Every structure is written in structure tokens, then in C-alpha cells.
Amino acid sequence: MYTRNFRILILAVVSVFLMQSFAQNNWNVPADKKAKNSYIKFDAASARQGEAIYNKNCASCHGNPGKGNSLKSLKPIPPDLSSKGTQALTDGELSYILITGRMIMPSFKNVLSEEDRWKVISYIRSFNKNYVQLLSKFDPNKAKLVKVSMSYDPKTKQVKVDVKANEKSGVVSLKNTEIALFVSRYFGKLQIEKNQITNTDGQAVFNFPKDLPGDKTGTVELVVKLNDENYGEIESATKLKIAVPTEKPGLTDDRAIWNVLAKAPFWIIILYSAGVLAFIAVLLYLVMTLNKIRKSGAKK
Ligand code: HEC
Structure with a gap:
């Protein structure tokens, strides 16, 4: 009797642990979203475009697919997207994950257009030789x-x-x-x-x-x-x-260093002119001195 209760207890503890580890990979994607397919055909061109989007938006955390260089300091560690676990997800699930995000994994809903999201997924799929695309008829x-x-x-x-x-x-x-x-x-x-x-x-x-x-x-x-x-x-x-009118001075309305010549600050115009004048004066002085030297040489 005693051992039976004990066994049930062990079973309960183990299943709670199992459930938790499943929950890690379970994104609870609603059935209609899970079945969603891309209207973009996944081919070499879409994968190449997806790679550029991936490198800009995803690689900093997920690393390069298949290279095992994801950012290990994060918890949970961002999965390698070429892994079996990720590839077992449907296109709809991948799309849903990109839209909703979860904790550290950001939402890309307002960052990437739907077209760009499918292109990234096309890139992720290019690491799966067994993948066969189900194309959506959506126009x-x-x-x-x-x-x-x-x-x-x-x-x-x-x-x-x-x-x-x-x-x-x-x-x-x-x-x-x-x-x-x-x-x-x-x-x-x-x-x-x-x-x-x-x-x-x-x-x-x-x-x-x-x-x-x-x-x-x-x-x-x-x-x-x-x-x-x-x-x-x-x-x-x-x-x-429909909003409140605001009279905000534009960046180029006033005299400023970054403005065009006509709207430069007076001190810059004066400083610059003084510099140019001084330079011309030095030149003139040099020419005059050289002239004097030439004349005194010619006298001998
Ligand atoms: C700030 C870091 C970060 C960025 C940037 C990021 N991710 Fe993630 N991603 C994560 C983390 C962390 C997880 C795991 C989240 C979890 O399990 O709760 C994750 C999970 C995922 C998953 C689920 C994988 C699985 O097997 O469960 C996919 C798919 C995914 N990310 C795709 C992307 C794509 C595509 C991009 C770029 C458009 C991206 N992520 C950008 C951190 C990031």
C-alpha cells in the first residue's frame, strides 16, 4: 500500500517535470494559425533575401543556423533554428512565433512585413533537406x-x-x-x-x-x-x-554652424574672413620682403 502511493507520487513528480520541459517548446499556437502557409514560394531567391533579413534581425541572438553560435548568456538560450525541434514546427507556427514573440524572443509584428517574415522562414527552411512546402493560395x-x-x-x-x-x-x-x-x-x-x-x-x-x-x-x-x-x-x-498646432523652429531657421553659408553664425563669418585676410597679409608681406631682398642683391 505504502509503496503504491510512493510510486504514484514519483509518477506525478516525473510527469510535472516532463510537462514543464514540453511547455518550453510548446508555443500554444491556435489551430488556424498553425495551419497557415506562406503565399511566397520558398526558393533560392527568397532564401537569399531571407538570409539578409535574418542576419540583421535574428543572428545576434540565434547565431548562424547549424553553427551552434547562439547567444549562450540568454535564458532560455535562443535555439539553433536549423535544429530538429524548430524544423518540426509548421510554417504557420514559425510565423506565429515571429508575430507574437515570447519573453526574450521579440515580436516582429511591427518590425517585419508579412512578406519579409515569410522570407526569413524560407531561409530557415533552406537548412532542412526534407522540407516540402505547402503553398498558400492566398493572393x-x-x-x-x-x-x-x-x-x-x-x-x-x-x-x-x-x-x-x-x-x-x-x-x-x-x-x-x-x-x-x-x-x-x-x-x-x-x-x-x-x-x-x-x-x-x-x-x-x-x-x-x-x-x-x-x-x-x-x-x-x-x-x-x-x-x-x-x-x-x-x-x-x-x-x-486634427491635432494641436505647434510653432516649432526648424533646425535650419536660425543662424547655426550646420546651416548654409548665408545663414552661418556671424562669429564664424568674422573669424573666417579674418583668417583669410591674415593669410593674404602674410603673403603680401612675404612678396614684399622677397622683393626687398632681390633689390638689395641687384644693387651689389
Ligand atoms: C533578443 C534575442 C532574440 C532575437 C533578436 C530573436 N530571437 Fe528568436 N528566440 C529567442 C529566444 C530566447 C527564444 C526562446 C524563447 C522561448 O522558448 O521562450 C527564441 C525562439 C525562437 C523560435 C522558436 C524556436 C523553437 O524551436 O522553439 C523561433 C522560430 C525564433 N526564435 C525565430 C527568430 C527569428 C526568425 C528572429 C529574427 C527575425 C529571431 N528569432 C530573433 C531570442 C531572440
Whole structure:
């Protein structure tokens, strides 16, 4: 009796350990995402383009596939992506991992376009001789049918985004689609609220911050990003005059060292002119002295 309980206990402890080690490699990818395939054909050209993207974005942590030179100081250690474990993942799972990330593994959702993500996966697959691609029938050209319009309601201070596709059969609203709204800044983009899901009319509404500064006229560039199952990745920008106008002096408005000659600071102009004048004076002095020496030589 005693030994039986003990055995059950051991079994329980071992299975908890096993489950944990499985959880390490288990990304819990939803079934529909797991079955997703690339619409880009994986060939030598796509792998070569993917390699460049990989070297720029992934190699610092994952090292070069098959070389065992990933960054060992990280925990968990970034896996070698040519390994059996990674290659056992579906293309959909790899794509999902790139989109969501996990702890140290960053999300590339807003860093790489879907096309670039598939190219990186093409590169990863080039290390697997047994890999056979299942190509998606998705047509990336369908994105061109989509029209994003944005409007602003000053009463409610809301931006309404409307997403429609002009199919041959008529206009289709993109409903139940997750969309993100950004404002373009000098460096990168500022997201407005969280992502929203479009309603049955293909519309979503965002609250626009009251105190957001725009340019001199209060104009901001709004960028909508979405990834629709049928139409793919869409990014659309619109300029609207809805922000707070700001009178910010431009970098080249005032006299400054980095400006053009006409707008250089006075002290630089004076210093420079003085330098040139001094140089000419020294030259003149030299010529005169040489002349004197020549004359005194000629007298003898
Ligand atoms: C900052 C370091 C870092 C960068 C940059 C990075 N990764 Fe990762 N990656 C990790 C870590 C750490 C893990 C393990 C995460 C875990 O298991 O929770 C990981 C896991 C993965 C996995 C899952 C592998 C498996 O077998 O479970 C894939 C696939 C992956 N990364 C691909 C990429 C790609 C492609 C890029 C570049 C576009 C990239 N990673 C950039 C650190 C990084």
C-alpha cells in the first residue's frame, strides 16, 4: 500500500517535470494559425533575401543556423533554428512565433512585413533537406482592392476608420478585422489606443488624444495597419488637421554652424574672413620682403 502511493507520487513528480520541459517548446499556437502557409514560394531567391533579413534581425541572438553560435548568456538560450525541434514546427507556427514573440524572443509584428517574415522562414527552411512546402493560395494582390478611409468627428474627438474592398461583385466591408492606428512621428510611430476590431460595417472608432501636437497647422499623418485573413497586410496613411498646432523652429531657421553659408553664425563669418585676410597679409608681406631682398642683391 505504502509503496503504491510512493510510486504514484514519483509518477506525478516525473510527469510535472516532463510537462514543464514540453511547455518550453510548446508555443500554444491556435489551430488556424498553425495551419497557415506562406503565399511566397520558398526558393533560392527568397532564401537569399531571407538570409539578409535574418542576419540583421535574428543572428545576434540565434547565431548562424547549424553553427551552434547562439547567444549562450540568454535564458532560455535562443535555439539553433536549423535544429530538429524548430524544423518540426509548421510554417504557420514559425510565423506565429515571429508575430507574437515570447519573453526574450521579440515580436516582429511591427518590425517585419508579412512578406519579409515569410522570407526569413524560407531561409530557415533552406537548412532542412526534407522540407516540402505547402503553398498558400492566398493572393497578395487582393490587398490592392482594399480602401481605408479615415474621418474625424470634432464633437466626440474620435477618428473613424472604415475598411472596404472593391470586389467585382460589389463593395465588401472588412468586418471582425483587428486594426491598429498610429500617428507618424520623426522617429517611428505612436500608437493611438489599443488595437480595435471592426464592426459588421467594417468600421472602428478610436479616441484621439486632445493634447497631441501636430505640425504648424495641426496636421498629423495617421497610419492604419491591419492584417486581414482574405486581403492580407494593409497599411494606409492619411493626413488630417486634427491635432494641436505647434510653432516649432526648424533646425535650419536660425543662424547655426550646420546651416548654409548665408545663414552661418556671424562669429564664424568674422573669424573666417579674418583668417583669410591674415593669410593674404602674410603673403603680401612675404612678396614684399622677397622683393626687398632681390633689390638689395641687384644693387651689389
Ligand atoms: C533578443 C534575442 C532574440 C532575437 C533578436 C530573436 N530571437 Fe528568436 N528566440 C529567442 C529566444 C530566447 C527564444 C526562446 C524563447 C522561448 O522558448 O521562450 C527564441 C525562439 C525562437 C523560435 C522558436 C524556436 C523553437 O524551436 O522553439 C523561433 C522560430 C525564433 N526564435 C525565430 C527568430 C527569428 C526568425 C528572429 C529574427 C527575425 C529571431 N528569432 C530573433 C531570442 C531572440
